[in-house]
Amino acid sequence: MSEQHDPGPPAPPYVDRVLDVAARIPAGRIMTYGDIAAWLEEERREHEDLGLPGEPPRRVGPRQVGRVMALHGDEAPWWRVVRADGTLLPGHEVRALAHYHEEGTPLRPTASEDHVPRIDVREARWHGVED
DNA sequence: AGCTTGACCGACC
């Protein structure tokens, strides 16, 4: 069958895997860019025997996860992927905060009133299957 | 082929 719409430039395979992991994060929980990178790295190690010959092993680091979210974040619950220090994504603080309030995401108590809150990463971090 | 740029991270001060 023929494409009705040009899919655009070919995206590297890890893009879909990043978005997959992001989509699994439960409401009210978060993962850091580094968490997702580590998760994919573990997944890669499990299937290293399936690697295509001649294909260099692609290491996906936190910065690559960040790139994927920057380009395709709108296709996933982007507000559940945060920086390790829990600071909100610059430029999206208000929208993210609305989600956190609705989902009951653990936030750190703010020092002063007009300071933007931060995620309580220790509380909100999602490790996988467990709660 | 080399240099710069990121929705990053951890250590350190």
Next chain:
DNA sequence: TGGTCGGCCAAGC
């Protein structure tokens, strides 16, 4: 609590 620094690695130029 907050700033700098070095390391990280794919992409872009």
